[in-house]
Amino acid sequence: MINKINALLDEIRDLTAHNADELEQLRLKYLSKKGAVSALMDDFRQVAAEQKREIGQRLNVLKTEAQDKFNALKVSLEDHSDAGSELDLTRTAHPYHVGTRHPLSIVKHEIETIFARLGFSIAEGPEIEDDWHVFGSLNFAEDHPARDMQDTFFVQHGADTLLRTHTSSVQTRVMEKTPPPIRIICPGRVYRNEAISYRAHCFFHQVEALYIDKNVSFADLKQVLMFFAKEMFGSDTKIRLRPSFFPFTEPSAEMDISCNLCGGKGCPFCKHTGWVEILGCGMVDPNVLENCGIDSKIHSGYALGMGIERITNLKYQVKDLRMFSENDVRFLKQFEAAT
Numbered sequence: 046m047i048n049k050i051n052a053l054l055d056e057i058r059d060l061t062a063h064n065a066d067e068l069e070q071l072r073l074k075y076l077s078k079k080g081a082v083s084a085l086m087d088d089f090r091q092v093a094a095e096q097k098r099e100i101g102q103r104l105n106v107l108k109t110e111a112q113d114k115f116n117a118l119k120v121s122l123e124d125h126s127d128a129g130s131e132l133d134l135t136r137t138a139h140p141y142h143v144g145t146r147h148p149l150s151i152v153k154h155e156i157e158t159i160f161a162r163l164g165f166s167i168a169e170g171p172e173i174e175d176d177w178h179v180f181g182s183l184n185f186a187e188d189h190p191a192r193d194m195q196d197t198f199f200v201q202h203g204a205d206t207l208l209r210t211h212t213s214s215v216q217t218r219v220m221e222k223t224p225p226p227i228r229i230i231c232p233g234r235v236y237r238n239e240a241i242s243y244r245a246h247c248f249f250h251q252v253e254a255l256y257i258d259k260n261v262s263f264a265d266l267k268q269v270l271m272f273f274a275k276e277m278f279g280s281d282t283k284i285r286l287r288p289s290f291f292p293f294t295e296p297s298a299e300m301d302i303s304c305n306l307c308g309g310k311g312c313p314f315c316k317h318t319g320w321v322e323i324l325g326c327g328m329v330d331p332n333v334l335e336n337c338g339i340d341s342k343i344h345s346g347y348a349l350g351m352g353i354e355r356i357t358n359l360k361y362q363v364k365d366l367r368m369f370s371e372n373d374v375r376f377l378k379q380f381e382a383a384t
């Protein structure tokens with residue numbers, strides 16, 4: 046009997062009730078005439094006379110504790126409902142502003158996802174670079190005219206520290222450290238010393254892709270370009286490659302896609318040609334591989350690079366590049382649905 050009383054006492058001490066219904070259930074289970082405490086009171090009649098005194102005392106403790114516990118739970122529930130009654134549930138909620146992703150982040154993420162599905166992983170490198178990684182390793186000769194094409198910000202005049210003008214520098218950093226096969230994309234910010242206008246800015250963003258392995262051919266490159274264009278701009282998109290020149294690729298090409306506004310028929314956006322340029326690409330020049338310690342007789346590869354602002358413009362027709370860096374909420378909010 047004593048054990049039973051102690052067990053019930055422990056049980057009662059641990060009770061909780063979250064609402065009036067639960068409290069009533071507890072009352073019925075423990076305190077009502079048919080409850081657990083009354084049941085023990087009934088058992089008390091059978092207790093031998095010499096034990097009655099001790100067990101009686103314990104039963105009284107149990108009864109009072111049970112009643113006290115019930116009262117305490119009741120009071121704490123009433124406290125809460127009092128607080129609740131001060132709330133005006135009919136009052137209009139404060140407007141809740143959720144931020145939106147920046148359009149460049151949305152598009153960058155889309156590009157990353159497409160390449161991830163082809164097995165490319167993401168590589169990053171520093172924005173403050175040296176001449177070797179931005180130019181030298183990429184086959185720009187000391188007096189190469191292509192160096193003039195890049196209006197570079199030098200961090201210290203005459204010093205070897207500059208802001209990278211393209212994310213191709215990350216290619217070199219990865220190739221120097223990683224043996225092939227290499228399959229990476231390098232998204233990031235780049236800097237050029239340009240006068241700021243609606244069509245040029247002193248910083249913008251690029252994504253570079255690089256694949257180095259045995260027997261990589263131009264056909265592999267073309268396949269990836271076609272896949273990317275269709276995934277990004279729709280399955281009707283056509284591509285065309287025009288011969289071009291970059292010091293770090295040979296042969297080099299520029300890729301156009303059929304204008305995604307007029308479907309290739311010709312409109313002011315594509316200057317009535319039906320085509321818009323979206324990226325540069327080519328087979329990695331053997332000199333670049335050798336510069337990074339990769340044997341060009343065994344390995345070959347392709348690279349491609351695109352501007353994220355350019356791709357975003359094609360998707361969303363943002364006419365003024367400056368919008369991307371001004372943080373005007375009225376502009377950014379328009380991308381809520383795409384986030």
Ligand code: DAH
Pocket residue numbers: 210211212213253254291294324325326327348349350351
């Ligand atoms: N780095 C070039 C630029 O900034 C873009 C580019 C062209 C990257 C061709 C490449 C490539 O990887 O193969 O204009």
